[in-house]
Amino acid sequence: MAITRRALFTTIAKAGVPAAVALTVAPKALQAEEVPLPSAAVGLLYDASVCIGCKACEAACAEANNTPEDISGDNLHQAPTDLNELTRNIIKLYKPEDGSPYSFVKRQCMQCLDPACAAGCPFQALHKDPQTGIVSWTADKCIGCRYCTITCPYHIPRFQWQGYNPRVTKCELCSDRLERGLKPGCTTVCPTGAVIFGPRTALLAEAKQRIKNHPGRYYQERVYGEKDNGGTQALYLSRVPFEKLGLPELGSESVPARTLRWQRRLYQYFALPALLYVGLVQVIRTSLGKHEEEAHEREKETGLRAQL
Amino acid sequence: MSKHPTIAEHLAASGVSRRSFLQLCGTLLATAPVGLALTGKKSVLQIANAIGKTKRPSVIWLHFQDCTGCTETLLRTSAPDVAHLILDVISLDYHETLMAASGAQAEAALRSAMAENAGKYVLVVEGAIPTRDEGIYMQMGGRPALQVVREVAAQAAAVIAMGSCASWGGIPSADPNPTGAVGVDSIISGKPIVNLPGCPPNPYNLLAVVLEYVTMGKLPALDEYNRPKFAYERVIHENCPRRAHFDAGRFAMSFGDEGHRKGWCLYKLGCKGPVTHAACSTRHFNEIPGVWPIGIGAPCVGCTEKGVVWRMSTLETVPIHLATPPDTYPPIYSSAGKLKVGAATLVGAIAGAVGGATWVASQRFQSSQEAGIARVTADRAHAEKLKLSAEKQVPKKED
Numbered sequence: 001m002a003i004t005r006r007a008l009f010t011t012i013a014k015a016g017v018p019a020a021v022a023l024t025v026a027p028k029a030l031q032a033e034e035v036p037l038p039s040a041a042v043g044l045l046y047d048a049s050v051c052i053g054c055k056a057c058e059a060a061c062a063e064a065n066n067t068p069e070d071i072s073g074d075n076l077h078q079a080p081t082d083l084n085e086l087t088r089n090i091i092k093l094y095k096p097e098d099g100s101p102y103s104f105v106k107r108q109c110m111q112c113l114d115p116a117c118a119a120g121c122p123f124q125a126l127h128k129d130p131q132t133g134i135v136s137w138t139a140d141k142c143i144g145c146r147y148c149t150i151t152c153p154y155h156i157p158r159f160q161w162q163g164y165n166p167r168v169t170k171c172e173l174c175s176d177r178l179e180r181g182l183k184p185g186c187t188t189v190c191p192t193g194a195v196i197f198g199p200r201t202a203l204l205a206e207a208k209q210r211i212k213n214h215p216g217r218y219y220q221e222r223v224y225g226e227k228d229n230g231g232t233q234a235l236y237l238s239r240v241p242f243e244k245l246g247l248p249e250l251g252s253e254s255v256p257a258r259t260l261r262w263q264r265r266l267y268q269y270f271a272l273p274a275l276l277y278v279g280l281v282q283v284i285r286t287s288l289g290k291h292e293e294e295a296h297e298r299e300k301e302t303g304l305r306a307q308l
Numbered sequence: 309m310s311k312h313p314t315i316a317e318h319l320a321a322s323g324v325s326r327r328s329f330l331q332l333c334g335t336l337l338a339t340a341p342v343g344l345a346l347t348g349k350k351s352v353l354q355i356a357n358a359i360g361k362t363k364r365p366s367v368i369w370l371h372f373q374d375c376t377g378c379t380e381t382l383l384r385t386s387a388p389d390v391a392h393l394i395l396d397v398i399s400l401d402y403h404e405t406l407m408a409a410s411g412a413q414a415e416a417a418l419r420s421a422m423a424e425n426a427g428k429y430v431l432v433v434e435g436a437i438p439t440r441d442e443g444i445y446m447q448m449g450g451r452p453a454l455q456v457v458r459e460v461a462a463q464a465a466a467v468i469a470m471g472s473c474a475s476w477g478g479i480p481s482a483d484p485n486p487t488g489a490v491g492v493d494s495i496i497s498g499k500p501i502v503n504l505p506g507c508p509p510n511p512y513n514l515l516a517v518v519l520e521y522v523t524m525g526k527l528p529a530l531d532e533y534n535r536p537k538f539a540y541e542r543v544i545h546e547n548c549p550r551r552a553h554f555d556a557g558r559f560a561m562s563f564g565d566e567g568h569r570k571g572w573c574l575y576k577l578g579c580k581g582p583v584t585h586a587a588c589s590t591r592h593f594n595e596i597p598g599v600w601p602i603g604i605g606a607p608c609v610g611c612t613e614k615g616v617v618w619r620m621s622t623l624e625t626v627p628i629h630l631a632t633p634p635d636t637y638p639p640i641y642s643s644a645g646k647l648k649v650g651a652a653t654l655v656g657a658i659a660g661a662v663g664g665a666t667w668v669a670s671q672r673f674q675s676s677q678e679a680g681i682a683r684v685t686a687d688r689a690h691a692e693k694l695k696l697s698a699e700k701q702v703p704k705k706e707d
Contacts, residue, residue: 052628053637056557073638082642093637102633105640189557191575192628246640302684304691 035113035230035254037200038133042173043233044187044195045203046106047210048245049217051194053091053104057186061089061108064174064185083107085160088171089186094244103238105245106195108186109156109171110225111135111233112254117170119256120151125168129175133200133233136172153229153248153255173233200233207235230254315397316360322396330356332397335595336516344520344528344538358523359397365522366429368421368460369403369470372446372453373480373489374435378471379405381508384594394515401429415449422463430518431464433457433492436473436480440488457495466500466521467492470514472611475503475533482618493534500527503534507611510591513539535585535612544581544608545628547589550574563605574602578623580610 055078062070062078070086073079080087089108096102115135118126125141126148128134137148137157144166148157160166174184182188187197196203207223215221217239224242225232229250238245253261266272299305313321319329333355369379382394400406401421402414409417421429438445443454461467469492472478480489493501504513517536520528528536545551553559553573560568560577568577575582581589581602588608592600601608610616610626620626 053633054555054557054628056555059555060557079636081638091637092640093633093635094640095633095635104633104637191554191557191559191573192625244640298680298684302688304684304687 035257037113037231038128038130040131041113041133041200041233042178042198043111043133043200043203043235044108044173044184044197045207045235046195046237047207048103048105048194048236048238048240050192051091051104051106052192053093054191055091056189056191057106057195058087058089058091060185060189061171062087064177083156084158085163085167085169088169092246094240096244101239103240103245105236105238105247106186107154107156107246108234109135109173110154110229111171111173112229113231113233114229114254114257116151116153116229116255117148117157119259120147122147126157132173132175132178134173134175134178135170136175137168137170139167142168151255153250154246200235203235207237210237227252230257312363314360315362315364318364318399319360319396324396329360332394333359336512336519344516359519362519362523364397364399365518366421366425367398367400367403367432367518368418368429368464369400369432369434370457370460371404372433372435372437372457372474373487374471374473374478376405376434378434378508379403381593382511382514394511397515398430398518401425418460422460426463428465429463430466430468430521431461432468432470432514433474434470436477436489436491437495438480438487438489439495440486445487454495457492461492461496461499464499466502466527467496468514468517469493469501469503469505471509472505472507472614472617475505475535476614478507479618501534502527502530502536504539505533505535505612505614506586506588507609507617509612510539510587510593512591513587531585533614539587539591540585540612542585542587544584544586544589544602548573548581548602549589550602560605568605571605574605574607575625577607578621578625579607580613580616580620580626581608582628583616583626584608584610584613586612 058078065088067086067088070078070080070084072084072086073081080090083090089106092105092107094103094105111133112135113133115126115128118124118128118135122145123141123143125138125143126135127138129136144159146159146168148168149155149159157168157170159168174182177184183197187195190196196206198206204223204226207226211218211221211223219238219241224236224238224247225234228247230253236242236245236247243249316329319326330352334352337352337355371379395406401424402418404414407414407417437443437453437457439454443452446453448456469475473480473489474492476491476493477485477489478491480487481491491503493503502517504517506513513536516538517528520526528538531537531540533540545554548554550571550573553571554575558567558570558572560572560574562568563577568574573579579602588600589602592598592603598604607622609622610620616626
């Protein structure tokens with residue numbers, strides 16, 4: 001079929017509309033939104049450079065949460081290899097093969113300012129407290145879809161695979177202890193003060209003070225969690241790169257905010273869905289026309305009426 | 309009795325019972341359990357026999373800049389027999405605190421002891437030696453201490469530095485160190501030197517070293533600071549009876565608080581146990597269980613460590629670090645297993661088989677166009693057939 005002038009203009013117009021929409025939508029989509037800090041946000045400050053790996057915080061966590069003994073690690077008492085349904089707090093070791101400096105790291109829920117687990121949960125079973133900012137799980141609302149375990153960029157919430165009525169467990173910053181005026185279990189036992197509890201603003205100031213007091217000691221002279229993933233209420237200081245400790249570089253925008261931003265832009269003015277609809281209609285019309293033509297030709301040949 | 313009696317003979321002559329001697333050997337077995345050839349013997353009796361057959365070692369004990377605390381710890385043992393026994397097991401030929409003689413008599417005793425056992429005696433040094441201004445800050449019989457220690461050590465078989473002062477300078481060497489005090493090993497070279505730091509060290513460490521040397525003819529294994537490994541290989545923290553409290557995070561926060569009264573870990577009160585190499589936590593003083601600093605609620609000051617005591621403040625906490633952490637911690641990313649060649653091949657083969665079968669099957673199906681043509685052809689043939697049969701039937705009726 002020869003390309004007519006009319007067909008060419010039609011094609012250009014068809015291709016040009018989505019391109020124009022994309023060009024107008026994309027720049028707006030690149031702007032990140034600031035995540036507000038809860039009014040009485042509390043958190044943890046963990047300084048990997050002073051942690052000695054004694055695991056006292058692990059034991060205190062199990063005691064505070066009254067969890068049964070965890071023998072998932074080779075049947076050894078309280079020696080799990082990763083977070084699980086019984087272990088909400090774990091000390092891990094980064095030990096490079098080449099003998100360069102090693103580091104312990106304490107992993108527990110980061111209490112994100114904009115938690116991906118809560119964003120992923122279809123029933124708000126995971127919920128961020130508007131005052132304290134603690135992200136907690138509600139059994140009554142959970143349907144066991146495990147979206148939270150997938151959406152969390154830190155892979156923190158864990159599903160109780162063995163349970164008949166399975167739970168999702170994660171560090172909830174000992175919110176029951178906080179109500180009784182106590183500190184979270186892990187922060188009460190640290191011999192070196194590697195993990196401390198307090199209001200997030202105070203912890204951030206303390207972390208920055210430590211960086212100031214020890215120039216050259218901390219990686220990039222920055223606090224992980226100040227801005228990362230939209231900001232977290234658990235803050236980290238380290239000598240070694242944060243990626244080595246399992247804390248990925250996620251940028252200053254939170255994971256749910258990024259998803260939401262693009263989703264909003266895609267549906268803005270309903271432009272893209274409408275375009276998609278128009279395109280689909282066009283495809284159907286074209287193929288239907290062709291089909292009818294064929295049917296007519298066949299009818300001429302055979303004298304039989306085709307059923308469309 | 310000969311002039312140089314064996315230990316057994318001497319003990320019998322001085323009225324020490326066999327029972328007391330065996331008790332001493334038993335204590336030795338219990339308090340210096342590892343790293344000694346002597347205590348590698350199977351039973352107390354064998355140790356007693358090995359020691360009993362040996363000639364009493366001649367020991368010359370010199371005091372320099374010291375407080376005599378190391379001598380006191382030897383004498384202030386809880387059972388009166390023990391000091392007596394130790395002094396009977398070794399032939400202490402010169403000891404300024406214990407000998408009756410003084411002045412010229414004492415000097416003569418030193419010379420005769422040196423002459424009688426030249427090249428065979430063990431020199432025990434207590435106290436630091438001043439070196440500044442050619443050692444004029446300490447005089448013994450009109451001679452500087454520096455000169456005395458050089459002379460006596462020259463003819464000694466081995467030198468034992470008793471206490472922190474003799475080992476590396478101790479308190480006299482604390483800043484600003486006005487006398488230039490140093491330990492024995494900074495002055496003497498070419499002799500086997502054993503350092504027994506501690507303020508004071510446990511007397512059993514001395515006894516074990518001396519007996520090991522005279523019965524087995526060799527010194528015990530030493531570490532990089534010439535400290536016998538059997539007593540100084542491990543840090544106090546490793547065997548501390550309060551370690552469980554450390555691990556559980558229970559700390560005394562001030563003297564006399566609830567935690568302190570309950571016997572919790574003293575780390576936050578400045579206990580230097582985590583960096584102090586000594587056997588205090590397993591070998592208590594005066595043969596009384598629990599009698600040692602941490603046992604009575606006083607934080608360890610790190611008296612055996614040159615870099616700790618009198619160089620760190622009392623309440624300063626020490627860093628707790630291991631040279632290499634154990635691998636008992638989980639890694640950052642728990643291992644999910646690695647892809648093996650066999651598994652990859654198997655999966656690839658299955659995927660290939662499924663894909664190939666699908667392709668072959670798809671080739672056997674007709675395309676919709678072909679199917680339409682085939683159907684139309686069949687329809688046409690059917691129509692022709694109907695037409696023919698109708699034509700055939702019509703003439704029959706006419707017939």
